[in-house]
Amino acid sequence: MKKGQGLRGYAILYLLFLYGPIIILPMFAFNDSKVVSFPLSGFTTQWFGEMWADQNLREALGRSLIIALCTATLSTTLGVFAARASVRYKFPGKTGIMGLIMLPLVLPDIIVAMALLVVLLSIGIPLSLMTIIMGHILLCTPFAVAILSSAFQSLDKSLEEAALDLGETPWSTFRLIILPLVMPGIMASFLICFTISIDEFVVANFLGSGKPVLSSYIFGQFRFPAKVPAMLALGTILVAFSILLLTIAEYFRRRGIAKAGGNDTGGFL
Amino acid sequence: MTSETKAGLKLVAPPALYAVLLLAAPLATVLIYSVLTGDKGKVGLPVTLDNYYDLFKMKGGQNLLSYIAAGMPSEDPTASLWARFRDGVSDAIYIVIMGRSLVISMLVTFATVALAYPIAYFVSFHVRPERKSLWLFLITIPFWTSYIIRVALWRTILGYNGIVDNFLTAIGLEPANILANGVAAITITLAHAFAPFAVLPIFVSLEKVDRSLLEAGQDLGESRWSTFLRVTLPLTMPGVIAAVLIVFIPTVGDYVTPKLIGGGQVPMIANLMETEMLTKRDQAMGSAIAVAAMSIVAVISIIFVVWNRRYIGGKK
Numbered sequence: 001m002k003k004g005q006g007l008r009g010y011a012i013l014y015l016l017f018l019y020g021p022i023i024i025l026p027m028f029a030f031n032d033s034k035v036v037s038f039p040l041s042g043f044t045t046q047w048f049g050e051m052w053a054d055q056n057l058r059e060a061l062g063r064s065l066i067i068a069l070c071t072a073t074l075s076t077t078l079g080v081f082a083a084r085a086s087v088r089y090k091f092p093g094k095t096g097i098m099g100l101i102m103l104p105l106v107l108p109d110i111i112v113a114m115a116l117l118v119v120l121l122s123i124g125i126p127l128s129l130m131t132i133i134m135g136h137i138l139l140c141t142p143f144a145v146a147i148l149s150s151a152f153q154s155l156d157k158s159l160e161e162a163a164l165d166l167g168e169t170p171w172s173t174f175r176l177i178i179l180p181l182v183m184p185g186i187m188a189s190f191l192i193c194f195t196i197s198i199d200e201f202v203v204a205n206f207l208g209s210g211k212p213v214l215s216s217y218i219f220g221q222f223r224f225p226a227k228v229p230a231m232l233a234l235g236t237i238l239v240a241f242s243i244l245l246l247t248i249a250e251y252f253r254r255r256g257i258a259k260a261g262g263n264d265t266g267g268f269l
Numbered sequence: 270m271t272s273e274t275k276a277g278l279k280l281v282a283p284p285a286l287y288a289v290l291l292l293a294a295p296l297a298t299v300l301i302y303s304v305l306t307g308d309k310g311k312v313g314l315p316v317t318l319d320n321y322y323d324l325f326k327m328k329g330g331q332n333l334l335s336y337i338a339a340g341m342p343s344e345d346p347t348a349s350l351w352a353r354f355r356d357g358v359s360d361a362i363y364i365v366i367m368g369r370s371l372v373i374s375m376l377v378t379f380a381t382v383a384l385a386y387p388i389a390y391f392v393s394f395h396v397r398p399e400r401k402s403l404w405l406f407l408i409t410i411p412f413w414t415s416y417i418i419r420v421a422l423w424r425t426i427l428g429y430n431g432i433v434d435n436f437l438t439a440i441g442l443e444p445a446n447i448l449a450n451g452v453a454a455i456t457i458t459l460a461h462a463f464a465p466f467a468v469l470p471i472f473v474s475l476e477k478v479d480r481s482l483l484e485a486g487q488d489l490g491e492s493r494w495s496t497f498l499r500v501t502l503p504l505t506m507p508g509v510i511a512a513v514l515i516v517f518i519p520t521v522g523d524y525v526t527p528k529l530i531g532g533g534q535v536p537m538i539a540n541l542m543e544t545e546m547l548t549k550r551d552q553a554m555g556s557a558i559a560v561a562a563m564s565i566v567a568v569i570s571i572i573f574v575v576w577n578r579r580y581i582g583g584k585k
Contacts, residue, residue, distance in 0.1 A: 007391040011404075014388045018411045018464055021422035024432070028425070078284040089277025097281055100288045106515055108522020110539040111559055115295035118302060118552055138292055141284060170276075192413075199415045202524050202539075206547075218417050222529060228421075235418035242414045250406050 022239055029236040034226060047233035057217060057234070064214035067129055067204070068197040071136040075193045076186055078137065079144025084178075086145070087152040098145075105142040109202035112138055117206055127209040135203035140193040147192060151185025151256050152178075184256025191249035195242050214238075299556045307553025320557030324367075327360040363541065367562060370521050370537040371569070373452060377459040378517040382509060384460070385467035389508075390501075392468075393475035405472065412465040420529045423458040424448060427530075451527075451535030458526050463519070467512040474508025475501075506580030514570055521566050538562045 032042035051057060085091070086098050104112055116135050125131065155178065163173040179186075201215040212220060218234065221227040303320055305312040325333035336342075336357050343353045358364055392404045411419070426432045427447040434444035448454045478501055486496035524539035536544075538558065546555035574581070 007387060007395055010387050011391045014384065015407060017384075017461065018408065020426060021419045021461070022411055022414060024422055024425065025418065078287060081280055081282075082284040085277050085281035089273060089280065091274045091277035091281065094277075094281075097285045097288075100293060101284050103288070103292060106518045108519050108524075108539065110522045110524045110542060111296075111299075111563065112292070114542055114546055114555065114559060115299045116291060117546070118556065119295040119298050121552075122298070134291055137287070141287075145284075195413050199413075199417075201417055206543075215415070215417055218415070219525070219529075222417075222421050231421075232418070235415055235421075238418065239414040243410060246406075246410060246413050254402070 025232060025239060026236045028229065029233040031229070034229060047229040048237075051230040051233045054230070056212070057214075060212045060214050060217040063129060063211065064198055064204075067132050067136060067213060068194045070133045071140055071197040072190045072193040074133070075137050075140035075144045076148075076189045078141050079148045079189055080182075080186065082141070082145045083148035083152050087149055087155075101145060102142045104138050109139065109200075110206075113203045113206040116203075120207070127207055129209075131207040131209075132204050132213065135207045136197045136200060139200060139203060140196050143192050143196060144189040147189045147253065148182065148185050151182040151188075151253075154256075155181055182256065184252040188249040188253040188256070191245045191252070195245050195249075198238070199242070299559055302553050302556035303560045304557075305553050307551040307555075309550055312553045320554050321561065323554060324363045324557060324561055325361055326363060327357065328362065329360070331360075333357050333361040333364065363558070366536055366541050367538060367565070369452070369535070370562070371565065373455055373459070373537065374517050374521040376452075376456045377463065377520045378513055380456065380460040381463050381467045381516050382471075382512050385464060385512065386471055386509070389468050389471035389475055393472055393478075405469070408468050409465045412462070416462065417525060417529070419462065420458055420526050423454070423461065424530060427454050427457065448530070451530070454530045455526050455535060455537075458530050459520050459523060462526070463516045466515045470511035470515065471505060471508040474505040474511075478504050503580060506577060510574060510577050510581065513573065518566055518570065521562060 027040060029047055030043055030045065031040045032044040032046070033040075082098070082101050086094065113135060116131075116138075120127065120131055159177055159181075160173055163177045164170070168176065199215060201219060204213045205216045205219070208216060218231050221231050302312050304316050304318060306315060306317055306319070322332065322334065327333055327336065337354070343356070348356075388408070392401055392408075396404055424431075428434075429444070429446045429448065431448070433447060437444055447457070482500050482504075483496055486500045487493070491499065521537075522539045523537060524543070527535055527537045527540055542555050542558050542562075545551050545558060
């Protein structure tokens with residue numbers, strides 16, 4: 001397998017390219033210098049202290065958490081509806097309706113943000129955390145639908161029919177049989193939507209009221225070179241946190257597929 | 270209408286209604302705004318195509334279209350027609366930005382898909398089945414971590430005295446200072462950001478390839494490489510096409526990378542839209558830019574799909 005070896009080498013280089021920035025991030029977050037460049041000059045946790053002492057940052061974090069929790073809950077709920085409908089039922093206009101729901105996946109964020117902004121301004125709705133949540137739900141729902149569809153797809157239809165035959169109502173069948181089986185998918189979807197919302201910048205920037213959320217705060221701070229190390233410290237924590245959430249989400253996703261007896265075809269999306 | 274159909278429609282209603290109200294209606298509004306007259310944060314009648322005409326605006330108040338219609342008058346009578354045309358276009362600031370966005374997007378798409386194919390091939394053909402999802406997970410992780418932080422770090426990697434330059438000096442070459450070349454720096458950063466979007470669809474299509482076809486190809490005397498070119502690649506073209514579209518369309522409208530990497534010196538469409546909508550508060554013009562950009566992207570995507578239609582329709 002000579003060819004396989006060459007490809008393996010390429011795969012490792014590719015992973016290095018993908019992980020390059022993430023590997024460098026903690027190096028500079030702990031680097032004892034205001035200037036973000038090599039060579040590294042020494043170890044310090046000063047930047048983490050500076051970051052933690054920043055009152056504005058904590059407020060921005062609070063706002064982001066509220067937005068992410070609401071977005072994750074609502075997108076996952078909408079995702080359950082859409083995924084269940086598209087996997088289980090046939091109805092007229094299905095392709096068009098599902099296409100519209102999935103559209104933000106390929107539409108540039110700026111188009112989603114600007115279109116929503118234009119409408120909000122024209123009907124006089126003031127920008128707030130609420131308007132950011134509205135935009136984030138649009139962006140996150142397609143991911144929720146994608147994850148939940150694979151969860152619903154691996155369901156055995158005969159379980160549902162058995163429950164109905166034994167006298168359960170459609171609703172109690174859903175609650176007692178289907179929901180527990182797709183629960184891991186729901187958890188995975190919630191965590192993914194949460195991660196997307198926390199990191200999202202464009203919608204949060206344009207539909208926000210001017211009070212920064214985490215991503216727009218970081219974006220603003222990058223203009224000041226002196227603030228960059230503290231932002232990298234924050235970034236280190238964010239990346240570590242994202243990886244943790246994703247690992248949990250991946251665990252749920254795999255468990256869900258195993259539980260429903262399906263085959264793992266791998267990966268989100 | 271059967272009860273099944275009804276149940277399906279009822280179920281899809283909440284997300285569908287949400288998407289209609291908060292996505293379809295706003296997009297329609299943008300479409301309508303683009304043919305209205307904008308004035309300091311307001312739009313109104315009359316209905317006009319002026320916004321689209323103004324997309325061809327040149328420095329100094331002229332318009333590229335009327336400049337061309339007038340036979341491209343030039344102060345230098347010896348200048349060739351082509352040179353006059355090029356001068357005119359380079360003065361049409363919106364057209365320049367739009368063209369730049371498209372070129373960057375195409376470069377990014379090409380780089381991303383070309384880099385992604387071998388890795389998808391590797392995971393599909395050379396990784397043991399139970400390890401595949403681990404590999405995919407590893408490939409997707411960077412995508413889910415803060416976009417802004419990742420983009421900012423590319424500044425450090427590519428910048429003057431950055432990591433690439435340090436490496437080049439260490440092996441005795443001249444520092445490249447890639448960051449100074451806005452287009453190159455933006456392309457590398459975006460290619461990094463969209464990598465998993467390209468890997469996943471190609472991987473899915475590779476998984477569907479019937480392995481016995483490859484054996485058949487080799488039994489019939491094809492070399493490995495020609496089996497790949499004549500069997501595997503055509504069969505996986507649907508995945509490649511999906512990857513191209515899913516990378517090309519969003520990258521045209523990327524906002525963060527030109528802002529952070531290009532230092533605002535190399536604006537793309539998204540930055541132009543922001544300026545029109547928020548700084549100049551001309552929502553009609555901003556809408557026209559959005560509609561024009563998306564229309565061009567749609568046309569290019571359709572041409573691309575039609576051009577490759579034999580790969581999509583071929584396999585039933």
